[in-house]
Amino acid sequence: MVWDVGSPLSIGAILFTVIIVAAMLIWVERRLLGLWQERLGPNRVGPFGLLQVVADMIKIFAKEDWVPPFADKFSFILAPPIIMIVILMSFTVIPFAPGVGVIDSDIGVLFVLAMASLGAYSVMLGGLASNNKYALLGSLRAAAQMVSYEVFMGISLLGVVALTGSFNLREIVIAQSDGWYIIPQFIGFLIFMIAGIAESHRLPFDIPEAEQEIVAGYHTEYSGMKFGMFFVGEYLGVVLISSLLVVLFFGGWLGPAFLPPIVWFLLKTAFFIAFFILLRAAIPRPRYDQLMTYGWLFLLPLSLLNLMITGAFVLWQEGAI
Amino acid sequence: MMLLFYLAGAVALISTVSVIISTNVVHALVYLIISLLAVAVIFFVLGAPFAAMLEAIVYAGAIMVLFLFVMMMLNLGQATEDEEKAWLRPQLWVGPGLLILVLLTQLVNVLVTQQVDVVPVEVGVRELSVLLFGPWLLAVELASMLLLAGLIAAYHLAKK
Numbered sequence: 001m002v003w004d005v006g007s008p009l010s011i012g013a014i015l016f017t018v019i020i021v022a023a024m025l026i027w028v029e030r031r032l033l034g035l036w037q038e039r040l041g042p043n044r045v046g047p048f049g050l051l052q053v054v055a056d057m058i059k060i061f062a063k064e065d066w067v068p069p070f071a072d073k074f075s076f077i078l079a080p081p082i083i084m085i086v087i088l089m090s091f092t093v094i095p096f097a098p099g100v101g102v103i104d105s106d107i108g109v110l111f112v113l114a115m116a117s118l119g120a121y122s123v124m125l126g127g128l129a130s131n132n133k134y135a136l137l138g139s140l141r142a143a144a145q146m147v148s149y150e151v152f153m154g155i156s157l158l159g160v161v162a163l164t165g166s167f168n169l170r171e172i173v174i175a176q177s178d179g180w181y182i183i184p185q186f187i188g189f190l191i192f193m194i195a196g197i198a199e200s201h202r203l204p205f206d207i208p209e210a211e212q213e214i215v216a217g218y219h220t221e222y223s224g225m226k227f228g229m230f231f232v233g234e235y236l237g238v239v240l241i242s243s244l245l246v247v248l249f250f251g252g253w254l255g256p257a258f259l260p261p262i263v264w265f266l267l268k269t270a271f272f273i274a275f276f277i278l279l280r281a282a283i284p285r286p287r288y289d290q291l292m293t294y295g296w297l298f299l300l301p302l303s304l305l306n307l308m309i310t311g312a313f314v315l316w317q318e319g320a321i
Numbered sequence: 322m323m324l325l326f327y328l329a330g331a332v333a334l335i336s337t338v339s340v341i342i343s344t345n346v347v348h349a350l351v352y353l354i355i356s357l358l359a360v361a362v363i364f365f366v367l368g369a370p371f372a373a374m375l376e377a378i379v380y381a382g383a384i385m386v387l388f389l390f391v392m393m394m395l396n397l398g399q400a401t402e403d404e405e406k407a408w409l410r411p412q413l414w415v416g417p418g419l420l421i422l423v424l425l426t427q428l429v430n431v432l433v434t435q436q437v438d439v440v441p442v443e444v445g446v447r448e449l450s451v452l453l454f455g456p457w458l459l460a461v462e463l464a465s466m467l468l469l470a471g472l473i474a475a476y477h478l479a480k481k
Contacts, residue, residue, distance in 0.1 A: 072345070072347060074348055074351075075348070078351065106445060107370045107371065110374035111374060113378055114378045114381075114382060117377075117378055117381075117382025117383060117386070118377070118381060120382070121389070124390070125347070125389075127393075128347060128393055129347070136393060140393055143389070143390045144390070147383065147386050147387070150382070150383070
């Protein structure tokens with residue numbers, strides 16, 4: 001069987017699709033933002049402006065790839081690839097459809113969390129190595145934000161893990177065949193989504209790179225493809241969080257039989273990607289201290305409460321209480 | 322699997338040595354993170370995937386982030402690097418080097434004389450949790466109390 005979990009064809013197809021989708025998001029985001037803000041967006045290059053992605057890529061490759069003389073060269077060059085590698089690694093445990101995936105791991109959920117926590121280094125090292133006040137401020141904010149929201153991200157997932165009884169993402173999807181986890185785990189879903197936006201530092205939580213306050217935050221000094229890697233890494237993060245939401249709470253590839261499973265997965269993921277872009281167009285950015293207070297004083301107790309109730313429910317179902 | 326084990330072990334050794342001899346604090350931290358990740362790979366090869374992931378999440382992902390966070394606020398520059406260079410004089414290495422040599426010969430001796438064929442058995446999350454919350458429940462509870470005490474102390478210090 002050529003099409004199987006972990007076959008070279010499967011791995012190649014997944015890698016290609018994920019990177020192409022992330023690159024296409026450059027265009028999708030600007031067109032959708034245009035639609036929601038009642039303007040056109042990029043529509044000049046090619047049909048519907050589709051070739052805008054190619055134009056942007058050529059531009060980014062042709063730009064001078066400059067390392068500032070005052071920067072710490074080792075960390076400055078090391079930082080951008082980290083985010084790309086870490087997020088692409090996370091895609092290895094995502095079950096796209098029956099028989100489509102890279103590995104079928106029993107510790108899938110933990111692996112995603114581990115990779116998410118390593119992603120923080122990209123932003124921190126980038127800002128620190130730049131030797132620039134704005135970059136340092138940006139990466140300080142990023143560090144605090146990502147470390148805090150990682151905590152609730154992990155705890156909000158544990159409800160799903162307790163209901164399934166496994167860390168395996170494929171088993172989590174199969175366990176949802178009699179009902180998606182969005183209904184019993186609605187609070188977990190909300191917390192995970194908020195934490196996911198904060199982890200991928202997208203608007204409205206793009207405090208580490210807030211243009212109006214600190215120029216471009218941690219990537220102020222970056223240019224060329226090094227900046228491009230941060231940029232594509234952010235879009236990859238959006239795709240990752242969307243597909244995780246689908247896998248954990250919306251039944252993954254499950255759906256009525258008139259469409260093949262992979263199409264259901266792609267449709268649901270596309271819906272969440274569009275939702276993230278709509279959030280960007282709709283919600284203003286909170287202040288830094290508001291974000292931290294909201295996280296520690298509201299989301300943390302809520303996620304612990306959710307975990308406790310779910311645990312009690314699982315025990316009650318098994319007849320232990 | 323054996324090759325993976327030795328490869329990860331070599332990475333762990335080299336990066337740990339680099340942590341000690343590196344004069345730039347940020348570089349030393351990056352090497353320390355690599356060393357922890359290599360240890361996580363070793364755990365994985367030895368059949369403890371849960372421990373491997375916790376090593377990556379807790380040590381490499383959380384504690385080292387806090388180290389780096391503190392480092393950012395200290396504003397260390399060329400001056401600190403020169404200071405480190407002055408402290409790490411080559412003649413300092415003679416004493417520790419000799420002592421390490423003794424340990425190394427002992428280690429090699431043990432490895433050569435004792436032929437133990439260890440076959441790694443994978444311990445899943447479920448088996449581990451049954452052990453932790455069964456026979457070792459008291460130890461887990463004591464550890465959590467210790468952590469709570471640390472948390473309260475940190476809160477108290479931060480309020481001052």
